[in-house]
Amino acid sequence: MEYINRSLERKFTRMSEFFKAVLVTGARQVGKTTMLKHLSEGQSRTYVTLDNLMARELAKTDPVLFFQTYKPPVIIDEVQHAPELFSQIKIISDESEETGLFWLTGSQQFAMMKNVRETLAGRIGILELYSLSKNEKDGVLFDNELDFSLDCLLSRQKVVPKNDVVSVFEHIWRGGMPQVFRADAEQRQEYYDSYVNTYLMRDVADLGGVTDTLRFGKFLTACAALVSEQVNYKNLSDAADISQPTAKAWLRLLEGLGIVYILQPYSNNALSRLTKTPKLYFCDTGLCAHLSMWLTPETLRSGAASGHYFENYVVAELLKNYAYSQTRANMSYFRDSNSKEIDVFVEESGLIHPLEIKKSANPGTRDVKKFEVLDKAAAKRGAGGIVCMCEEVIPIDAQNCFIPCNLL
Numbered sequence: 001m002e003y004i005n006r007s008l009e010r011k012f013t014r015m016s017e018f019f020k021a022v023l024v025t026g027a028r029q030v031g032k033t034t035m036l037k038h039l040s041e042g043q044s045r046t047y048v049t050l051d052n053l054m055a056r057e058l059a060k061t062d063p064v065l066f067f068q069t070y071k072p073p074v075i076i077d078e079v080q081h082a083p084e085l086f087s088q089i090k091i092i093s094d095e096s097e098e099t100g101l102f103w104l105t106g107s108q109q110f111a112m113m114k115n116v117r118e119t120l121a122g123r124i125g126i127l128e129l130y131s132l133s134k135n136e137k138d139g140v141l142f143d144n145e146l147d148f149s150l151d152c153l154l155s156r157q158k159v160v161p162k163n164d165v166v167s168v169f170e171h172i173w174r175g176g177m178p179q180v181f182r183a184d185a186e187q188r189q190e191y192y193d194s195y196v197n198t199y200l201m202r203d204v205a206d207l208g209g210v211t212d213t214l215r216f217g218k219f220l221t222a223c224a225a226l227v228s229e230q231v232n233y234k235n236l237s238d239a240a241d242i243s244q245p246t247a248k249a250w251l252r253l254l255e256g257l258g259i260v261y262i263l264q265p266y267s268n269n270a271l272s273r274l275t276k277t278p279k280l281y282f283c284d285t286g287l288c289a290h291l292s293m294w295l296t297p298e299t300l301r302s303g304a305a306s307g308h309y310f311e312n313y314v315v316a317e318l319l320k321n322y323a324y325s326q327t328r329a330n331m332s333y334f335r336d337s338n339s340k341e342i343d344v345f346v347e348e349s350g351l352i353h354p355l356e357i358k359k360s361a362n363p364g365t366r367d368v369k370k371f372e373v374l375d376k377a378a379a380k381r382g383a384g385g386i387v388c389m390c391e392e393v394i395p396i397d398a399q400n401c402f403i404p405c406n407l408l
Contacts, residue, residue, distance in 0.1 A: 004136055004178065006035050007324040008129050013039065015125035020093035021102035023079070023116060026129040027258030027283060028199040031178045032105040035129065036075050040103070046070045049077035056081050063088035072101040080106040080207070086119040093123045109207050109256045130258070131176030131284040133320045134168065134313075134406060135160065146321055146408065148346075148353045148383040148401070153393040156407045163404040165301065165361065165389050172313045173297035175286015185296065192290035196220065200259070208253040215240045219250055223260060223280060224291035228308040228315075230277045230335075231262070251280075258283055261319060266332040266345050268377045273337035281312045283319070288312065310359040310405075311343060314387050317408040318344065318355075334373065342370055351382030355403075361389040368400045 008024075012035070015022045024032045037047070048070045050056045059066045059082035067088055070076070079085065089102055106112060108128065116124060135141070140160050144152055161167075174180055177195070180188045196217070204210040222239035226232065237247040254260045263279045282288035289309065294300040300309060315331075322329040329348035335341040346353040354371040356363075363386050374381045385400040387408070394402040 001178075001182075003034070003038055004031075004132060004181070005139070005141065006031065006129070007133065007136060007141060007320070008127060009035065009039060011324055011326075012127055015127060016100035016103065018099060019123060019125040020096070020099055021089055021104060021120060021124040022100070023104040023106060023124055023126045024129050025106055025108035025113075025126065025258065027107065027131070028203065029177055029179060029195065030129050030131045030258070030284075032129050033075070033077050034178065036103050036105065040075060043073065045103070046072075046074040047077075048074065050081040051078050060084050067092060072096075073098075073103070074101070075103045075105075077105050078107075079104040080109050080112040083112055083115045086115060090119055090123060093120070107203065107207070107257050110252070128258075128323045130316070130320045130323065131286075132178060132181065133176060133317055134171045135317075137171065137176070137181065138406075145325055145327055147348075148355075148385060148403065150383070150393065150395055150401055153401060153403060153407055157393055157404070160404075160406050163389060163391050163406045165359075166297075168310075168313065168389065168405060169301040169306070170297045172285045172309050173289050173294060173300050175284045175289070177284060177286060180286060188286070189290070189295075192287060195287070196291075200257070203257055204250075204253060207257070208250070210250065210253070215242055216250065219247065220254075221291050223251070223254065224282065224288045226280050227282060227288050227292075227305070228311040229280060230275070231280050259287070261315070263315060263344075264332050266334045268379065270377045271336070271373070275335040275337075279333055281315050283316060285309060285313050285316065307359050310389075311357045314355075314357045314405055314408065315344065317405070318346065321408055322346075322348075336373075340370060340373070342373070346382075348382075350380055352379050353382040354384040356386045358386055358388045361391070363388050363390075363402070365396050368396055371400070 026032055048055050050059060063085050142156050144155055180191050201213050204216055210216050219240035222236050233244045233247045237244045255262055261281045261283050265275050265278060267274060289300055327348050329346050332345045333343055334345055342354050343357045344355040352374055356367040367386055371384060383399055385403045387403045387405050390402045390404050
C-alpha cells in the first residue's frame with residue numbers, strides 16, 4: 001500500500017530534534033506506527049511492539065534488560081502496556097545528550113498520560129495523530145497557518161480541488177482509517193466490524209476493566225446516535241441499561257482511546273446563564289456512520305442526520321489542523337439559556353474566531369449576527385464566518401467569510 005504523507009510529520013520531526021523522547025498518541029490503526037517507520041527509513045532504529053506478550057512481560061519485569069535487548073534509538077509501540085519503562089527512559093535520557101532516542105506510540109489513556117507527564121517532564125514531547133483528514137487523502141498540505149482571514153483562505157484555495165459535496169460525504173462515510181482508504185463497501189463494513197469487536201473491545205477490557213461487551217456495544221451505538229449533540233448521560237445510560245456514573249466513565253474511556261472528542265462549552269464571567277454541557281463528536285466519522293448503519297455515502301448525504309455528520313466532519317478537520325499546526329488553539333462552543341448557539345469558537349493568540357457550520361452550499365448571512373455576543377463578553381474577536389459547502393471563499397463583511405469546508 002502506498003504511503004500517505006501525514007501533516008503531523010513536520011511537527012514530529014521538529015519535536016524529535018528537541019526532546020529525548022516523543023510520544024505519538026491516538027486511536028488504534030490511525031497510522032502511528034506506519035508514520036514512525038516511514039520517518040525512520042535510513043536510520044538504524046530498533047523496533048518493538050508491546051502487543052507482543054513476551055516483549056511486554058520483559059518490559060514490565062526488567063526494564064533495564066529490556067533496553068539492553070532493544071537499544072535506543074528505538075520505536076516502542078503501544079507503550080501504555082508497560083508504564084514501568086518510563087523511569088528507565090528517564091535514566092537513559094539523563095545520561096545522554098542525544099535527542100530523539102525514544103519514539104513511542106500509545107493510546108492517550110489518562111493513567112498513562114499522568115505517569116508520563118510526571119516521570120518524563122521536560123524530556124518528552126506528546127503529539128496526537130488522528131485518522132486521515134480529507135486533505136491528507138487528497139495529497140494537500142497547506143503551507144500557511146489557519147487564521148480564517150480572507151488572505152489566508154484565498155491562499156489555501158489555490159492548492160485544493162474544488163469543494164464538492166459528493167466527495168465530502170464519501171470521506172465522511174468512508175472515514176479516515178488508512179486501511180479503508182481504497183476499500184469497497186463490503187470490505188469497509190468488515191473492517192469496522194472487526195475494529196469494534198477486536199481492538200476496541202479488547203482495549204476497553206484491558207484499560208477500562210469493561211467486561212460486559214454487549215452493554216458496551218449498545219453504549220457505543222447510542223453515542224453514534226448522539227453525534228454533534230449535547231452529551232445526555234440519561235439517554236446513554238438508558239440505551240445501554242447502565243447507571244449514569246458508568247456512562248460517564250465509559251465515555252471518558254472512549255475519549256482516552258481516541259474514539260470520541262468532547263467539545264467543551266465556552267465559559268466567560270461576563271456572560272451569565274451559559275450551558276455547562278459538552279458536545280459529543282467522533283474522531284473518525286466513518287466509524288460513527290458504521291455504528292449507525294448508514295450503508296452508503298448517498299443515503300448518509302440525503303438522510304436526516306446529514307447536517308450532524310457534516311458538523312462532526314468540520315469539527316474533526318479543525319481538531320486535526322490544530323493538533324498538527326505550529327499554533328495551539330482551544331476549541332469550544334457557545335450556547336446560552338435562550339438556546340442561542342454558535343457551533344465553534346477557536347481561541348488562539350488572544351483572539352476568538354467564531355464559526356457557524358452549515359451543510360448548505362448557499363447559506364444566508366444571518367448567522368453572523370450571533371457573533372456580536374463576543375462584544376458583550378468583552379472578548380477580542382478574530383476573523384470567522386460560516387463553514388459550508390460553497391465552492392469558493394466569499395467575504396460576508398470585514399471580519400467574516402463563507403468558508404469552503406475543504407480549506408480547514
